[in-house]
Amino acid sequence: MFSERISRLQGSLVREILAVANQPDVISFAGGLPAPQAMPKLDFTELPASLSQYGPSEGELWLREAVAAEMSKNGVPVNANDILILTGSQQGLDLAAKLFVDNDTPVLVEAPTFLAAVQCFSLYGAKFIEVGLTAHGPDLELLERKLREEKPRFAYLIPTFQNPSGVCYDEATRQRVADLFDEHNVVLLEDEPYRELVYDQCDRAPICSRLKRAAWIHFGTFSKTAIPGLRVAYLACHPSLMQNLYKLKQAADLHTNRQGQWAMHQLLTSADYPAHIARLREFYHQKRDIMAQALDKHFHDIADWAVPPGGLFFWVKLKANIDSYALLEPALAHKVAFMPGKPFYANERISNELRLNFSHASPERIDEGIKTLANVVRAHL
Ligand SMILES: Cc1ncc(COP(=O)(O)O)c(C=O)c1O
Structure with a gap:
């Protein structure tokens, strides 16, 4: 009934996780979502x-x-x-x-x-x-x-x-x-x-x-x-x-x-475009640094990472050889969402990595979420 290619169609794990992560009580490090405060206001009054x-x-x-x-x-x-x-x-x-x-x-x-x-x-x-x-x-x-x-x-x-x-x-x-x-x-x-x-x-x-x-x-x-x-x-x-x-x-x-x-x-x-980009960089730069501090505090003995010079993500590699996918359910049960490493590999493999987005969660919740996540990891060691 369907085309041959439909047998190769996969769902998107990130979109499934996002459906859960978007609940207000969940601290989400899962998506690549820009922060709503960083978005320019739209004004369509002069739209032709x-x-x-x-x-x-x-x-x-x-x-x-x-x-x-x-x-x-x-x-x-x-x-x-x-x-x-x-x-x-x-x-x-x-x-x-x-x-x-x-x-x-x-x-x-x-x-x-x-x-x-x-x-x-x-x-x-x-x-x-x-x-x-x-x-x-x-x-x-x-x-x-x-x-x-x-x-x-x-x-x-x-x-x-x-x-x-x-x-x-x-x-x-x-x-x-x-x-x-x-x-x-x-x-x-x-x-x-x-x-x-x-x-x-x-x-x-x-x-x-x-x-x-x-x-x-x-x-x-x-x-x-x-x-x-x-x-x-x-x-x-x-x-x-x-x-x-x-x-x-x-x-x-x-x-x-x-x-x-x-x-x-x-x-x-617009004349404001360069200033908009500058504000965006400043805003995310601060959030990146807050997540870097939180990782230093809570993950220093259980993982390695490099501070990204740009973008929206930390890529955190656990020192232990555990499948980060197995951490997703307990993390969500503790109201924290992240992306496990596995779906980022084109050829299937087990991954002990986590992708953590720092643009979406508020600065206060970043530390809280990273602490909770570290506890979830420790419980699995
Ligand atoms: C590497 C990469 N390419 C493409 C996209 C998709 O961007 P767009 O919203 O323009 O479809 C993303 C979004 O997260 C991305 O990370």
Whole structure:
């Protein structure tokens, strides 16, 4: 009755946990939710009535121009024709999967990687090749070998404040990754939802801007800097890919909602935009430091972690070899939610890691939640 691919369809654990975690008495470290206080206020009083009509599939020209200008400032010299507006960057992953993935197509991902990308690519039949991460980016020797021997059709990377690990590739790694992709002519999917959420000095120049030969798609979104509920994001890509991506977008949903595009254009071009981003960084920076202190206090003898220089997550590795998935139920029973490591690995494995989001819980509740979580872990040792 169903298509063959439905047999590969998986649910999203994070969305299931979020359904529980959103209850007001639960301290949630589970999602990647921006803090409601950090979201800009929307004002639709001057929304042009003409935007109630159907719009162009590629997105509104004024928004594509503003996005292209922003990307050019960040080191990717593109113009409006290189930009496709998306209904969330999650849609971009889906369009890219439709473009590249057949049954058993080799796809290279970081280990760990973004769980919703795994859900999406596996639906279309991806066979995953994993490359582990170090503090500076992917294990380069392994990356070189996998590109050479397993010839992935594309690689999906999150170089800046990686979800879930928080890793930010350093300058030398970015260059080496670009050189390897050019040498092996592998398409790069570079996903950058967190690049603006930077708290410590680090290199953030997109890898796609260093490519000379390999094709690429670069994803950006307004979900983490503005309002995820609006579902407005974008991709920029190598000219050889745009025609197909444009047609796939047409086939998927005709176009992204025009009211959301208008609101994001207002924000992006407003005089207050740089101050909004600065406030956001300051706000999350403080929360990151509060969680770092709480971890130092309650987890120092039971886990290891690195303080992330940006993004929204701590990736905490327990010293004991226990399955962090088994901690979820007791943690939820104690009204604390987190994400266990397991679903972040494309090829199934047991994980003793936890992803802890610090943007959503209030500063007072961060310490309380981390303390409770540490007690849950200790009870399992
Ligand atoms: C790495 C990564 N890519 C994409 C997304 C999806 O973003 P959007 O809200 O634009 O669909 C997220 C959201 O958490 C993410 O962490």
